[in-house]
Amino acid sequence: MSSVRRADAARADELGGRSLAIRYAVLTVVSAVLLSPLVFMVSMALSSDQTSREMTFTFFPSEFHLENFITAFTSGLPIGQFLINSVVIVVFACVGMVFSSALVAYGFASLRAPGKSFLFMVLLSTMMIPGEVLLIPQFVLFRNLGWIDTLLPIIVPNFFANAYNVFLMRQFITRIPVELSDAAMIDGLGRWGIFRRIVLPLMRPILFAVAIFTFTFNWGYFFGPLIYINSEEKMPLALGVQILSATTSGAQTPPWNMVMVGSLILIVPMVAVYHFGQRYLYEAGLVSGSAGLK
């Protein structure tokens, strides 16, 4: 932000002290409203079973049943196993997605071949296809492969890149000076060597950005696991915890304190990933200036 602009803003604020007060008031109210579900969640996650059943909780936590976090892992549903399954999915998905997309993006960014621009258009147009159109044949394919009730239908497609990620990475690679690759080629490095030793290390921010997107998607992925996974011990967190919140009979209330413990376990890694990962999003140029649209 230029100093001229800041001085300008300061002058505007001097003139409109009232408007600044209104801005603070509105933002405070909005922030409170947006944060309150999370405060409620924490409060409920720390409540006893009785408080939860009778709904006598308070806004700010007044009891601290931290043992809920242990109970969640030791009794009833195998939440520990859910967590392991989610981690397995996310790790494989991120590795597969980042490397396959980087390979494909390098191909589209730096190599010449007949049919390339046609294929790139095909790639871009796949972004518009809603998954529902592919759902049933994919399901049948995975069933014929014997992959039902395994994590494979969720993990494996990540190894075949994704149009959006390829597009972002290709844009990033085209900004890397060609001279670097040329110099390496003169030094006798082949295409694979250039990709591996020169381009890939320079792609660090965008690799992390794609890993964050892949993490985000797969950590909360619900539809795929719902369709492909039947046995509890193979479910990821997002699906497994949902079972907690489902009421089997009309009159029954779910164990809300445990549901909120489950929600917290789902949310904390996401917040952590964005907190520690946002600098890569900035470095990759994905959240600056015009939001990647210019």
Next chain:
Amino acid sequence: MRGAATKAPPDPVQTAERVDTAERSPMPAVRPGLRRARRREALTFYAFISPWLFGFVTLVALPMLSSLALSFTDWDSFQPPQFVGLSNYVELFTDDPLFWEALGHTLYFAAVSVPLSLLIALGLASLLARPMRGARFFRTVIYIPAVVPLVAAAMIFKWLLAPDAGPVNAALALFGIDGPAWLLDADWVIPAIILLSLWQVGAGTILLIAALQGVPPELYEAARIDGASRFQQFWRISVPMVTPVLFFNLVTGLIAGFQVFSQVYVLTDGTSGPDNASLMLVPYIYDNAFRNYDMGYASALAWVLFLIIMGFSAIIMRSSRLWVFYETEVRS
């Protein structure tokens, strides 16, 4: 397309020497060595893109064709499919009130939640775009709900909106308002789902803050000299300048809105709500495919959804000429 027409499309990323050679000798008479090098490069290209190409053929192209074919059949996914012509589509449009209900609810959800959250995001972004103390804090707070996984968000809202003692109705009771039964009330279940999507308004807000900060300050200075009020500056400068971002968010938001599934499933325990009041298109496809094993009908539904999404996208793209402003264009 261009690549298919000319054998070797000129690539800007090549050495000067190569350009020279290519320009001096027209296509048919390239040196054999160069031709071999080109062929090698093409093979390398296909090797690099092979992961995508393989996935595209097996997980996109073939499934798409087979789901189109399946939509003309009756199939329980175990017996061989029976060809039934257009009857799935005929049934869908003329003899399936649930489809129309699902379509109506989906439109209602998308048409309210997407523009509303864009408006709120724009409002918040305009408050946060100008420098102020604590802007970072507010931005973080507004963004946090947007990174909460949908399933977790839906579970929280399911509890917040619990009819008798849920926090929302308890809060309303403080003001003497008798809150509705939300997820158990046919009139309130979709507003509840909309409420959940509004909670996650932060993602759009962040994009719009960046867009607003990218507006050149000279424009505001000029407007101020001309005596434009804050309000006029906002509607005449800020809003037009960020229309590309609004447009992008509108398109992606509507496409996602048409495909709403997870939050509906979690909020209503996999049912279609009271009196089918929250039946939406993708859950309806899911029910037909994986509960009734009516794969042919589900495929037809999926294709209709696809065409609806394409249709809407096309309309918005067309309309964009009227209201989306790109800086490079000159308007008289």
